[in-house]
Amino acid sequence: MMELIMNVPxxxxxxxxxxxxxxxxxxxxxLALLHPFIISIPVIISVLKVMDIPCSFYMESNAMIDFLLxxxxxxxxxVLYDNREVILKNLAGIASSVVVGSIVGVASxxxxxxxxxxxxxxxxxxxxxxxxxxxxxxVSEVIGGNPSLTAVSVVLCGFVGAVLGPxxxxxxxxxxxxxxxxxxxxASHGLGTARAIEMGAVEGAVSGLSIALMGLVTAxxxxxxxxxxx
Amino acid sequence: xxxxxxxxxxxxxxxxxxxxxxxxxxxxxxxxxxxxLLFISLLTGLVKDRQIRKVAGFLTDNMTIFFLPAFMGIxxxxxxxxxxxxxxxxxxxxxxxLVLLAAAYTQEGIERMTSFLKxxxx
Numbered sequence: 001m002m003e004l005i006m007n008v009p010x011x012x013x014x015x016x017x018x019x020x021x022x023x024x025x026x027x028x029x030x031l032a033l034l035h036p037f038i039i040s041i042p043v044i045i046s047v048l049k050v051m052d053i054p055c056s057f058y059m060e061s062n063a064m065i066d067f068l069l070x071x072x073x074x075x076x077x078x079v080l081y082d083n084r085e086v087i088l089k090n091l092a093g094i095a096s097s098v099v100v101g102s103i104v105g106v107a108s109x110x111x112x113x114x115x116x117x118x119x120x121x122x123x124x125x126x127x128x129x130x131x132x133x134x135x136x137x138x139v140s141e142v143i144g145g146n147p148s149l150t151a152v153s154v155v156l157c158g159f160v161g162a163v164l165g166p167x168x169x170x171x172x173x174x175x176x177x178x179x180x181x182x183x184x185x186x187a188s189h190g191l192g193t194a195r196a197i198e199m200g201a202v203e204g205a206v207s208g209l210s211i212a213l214m215g216l217v218t219a220x221x222x223x224x225x226x227x228x229x230x
Numbered sequence: 231x232x233x234x235x236x237x238x239x240x241x242x243x244x245x246x247x248x249x250x251x252x253x254x255x256x257x258x259x260x261x262x263x264x265x266x267l268l269f270i271s272l273l274t275g276l277v278k279d280r281q282i283r284k285v286a287g288f289l290t291d292n293m294t295i296f297f298l299p300a301f302m303g304i305x306x307x308x309x310x311x312x313x314x315x316x317x318x319x320x321x322x323x324x325x326x327x328l329v330l331l332a333a334a335y336t337q338e339g340i341e342r343m344t345s346f347l348k349x350x351x352x
Contacts, residue, residue: 041302055303055305065295066296068289068296069296073264074247074267074268077266078272081279092340093337097337108328108329109325126325130326132293134297135262138260138262139262141259142259146307147300156319160327172335176337178341179334179337179341180334182333186329186332216266
């Protein structure tokens with residue numbers, strides 16, 4: 001009887017269904033901050049718990065969807081291409097801001113993890129956390145972190161930036177639109193960008209392209225940093 | 231045809247990205263190398279953006295669904311995270327704000343400096 005429910009198509013239906021439900025709820029509510037994630041995750045967890053399906057079985061069955069993370073990252077190349085004019089016009093500023101943001105991110109994670117006495121697993125999983133989830137998980141895997149812990153931290157980091165970002169920017173006294181977009185995109189990837197779009201067109205575009213740039217730079221900075229300091 | 235062509239191009243860039251990353255000791259994840267390669271292919275005109283827009287758009291617009299399965303791995307980790315919950319939350323919140331300020335101030339500083347230099351020239 002159990003194999004009628006515990007099979008690959010059923011698990012795929014659960015993932016896609018939970019995602020579509022999340023997208024639908026966000027659309028109906030009109031709240032940009034109500035990420036599909038907030039709906040999808042509890043739905044999947046409750047279904048697995050109620051049906052008594054092991055989490056490992058669910059993850060194995062969804063290998064097909066998981067695999068598409070790679071092509072998803074490659075596709076960000078098109079986002080870079082679409083924004084090539086903004087990038088070229090502000091090349092020096094954007095490049096230095098992304099590099100500084102990335103280094104500050106990795107170094108502050110290192111110092112705070114040591115300060116709070118967190119294990120190396122936390123440290124390695126948190127280092128790539130300001131980057132969009134698929135890239136962060138790949139980096140985490142390469143440096144020996146835990147990709148699941150990285151994924152959760154990335155999403156949390158996205159919400160922190162999306163909720164507190166506009167307030168932090170206001171207090172900081174930053175006025176340039178490009179600078180605001182860079183801050184939001186570098187710190188909080190897609191979730192930050194959703195909020196940056198509300199600030200203005202330039203903020204949104206710059207934030208969107210910093211997702212790909214920050215991913216690239218962090219993928220270089222993290223292993224270098226670990227090589228030098230750990 | 232459009233979907234299949236787009237799928238082929240993106241998968242080919244991922245495959246070559248993986249190959250290059252593998253040969254260079256996996257310093258960069260293959261997917262990130264693939265992203266850079268795709269950007270270069272688009273800039274040089276080797277690939278036309280309309281050939282991949284449909285598939286690439288589908289992938290980047292629905293990014294969330296692709297990490298739902300991996301995210302569930304957190305259920306097995308929960309016992310361990312719970313012990314360090316507050317430290318973990320503090321690190322994430324503080325470092326996120328630091329990154330935001332660092333990136334924004336760098337750009338703001340560079341903009342102010344260039345406009346100051348321009349004014350002095352005049």
